[in-house]
Amino acid sequence: MNLPRTIVACLGVWSAGAVGRAGEPGASAQPPAPAPLVWALTSPDWVGGVKSEVSGAPRLLTAAEGGPGLYFDGGHDGLWLPLNPLAGRAQFTIEILVRPEAGGPGEQRFFHVEDGQGNRALLELRMLDPGAWCLDTFLRAGEAKRTLIDRNRRHAAGRWTWVALVFDGHVMSHYVDGVRELAGEVAFGPMGEGRTSLGVRQDRRAWFRGAIREIRIHPVAVSPEKLLRAE
Secondary structure, three states: OOOOOHHHHHHHHHHOOOOOOOOEEEEOOOOOOOOOEEEEEEOOOEEOOEEEEEEEEEEOOOOOHHOOOEEEOOOEEEEEEEEOOEOOOOOEEEEEEEOOOOOOOOEEEEEEEEOOOOEEEEEEEEEEEEEEEEEEEEEEEEEEEEEEEOOOOOOOOOEEEEEEEEEOOOOOEEEEEEEEEEEEEEEOOOEEEEEEEEEOOOOOOOOOOEEEEEEEEEOOOOOOOOOOOOO
């Protein structure tokens, strides 16, 4: 019997999905990971298609300066966006390609999201000396909060580095170039609508000195082997 091509095509799709990786009939194929929200920082005025509020004069790096990326001066430059990309997420991963520079403040916030109830997520750094820094991450939901920082994990200033904060619904972990440094449990529920600041804490403290090239927000906890690493 000759079947119409559309029916044959549908049967082929079903057959491919009816055999799992173990070869058992009826097992469904593994769904692809959801695509991340990607912000390439190429203008201080617009980030991810969203109009930003600008403080100071963050500027686009030239190729000779190691660009692309936006440079923040550590004292006046910052961006505020009228949205929270983590709103409603039970799990998430934040990946940021960042280049901290020597000579900045001791405490620096370069990514800060906060909702209307004061729940927040931050990626920060501490300058250990003029040429080295360590990653500092923070989650807070109501009275529950967790800080991850290890001052013995030193990283050289002046180099592009991928940092990541991963939350799987129970445990937060942070990574530098794909290497996990610390982890801890925290009761962090889904956030509400809010704002995001880049290059500074939302209350205009702890300014960041250096550059940010790209931010990726995943709606899932990305496995360590799939996290981005600087070349």
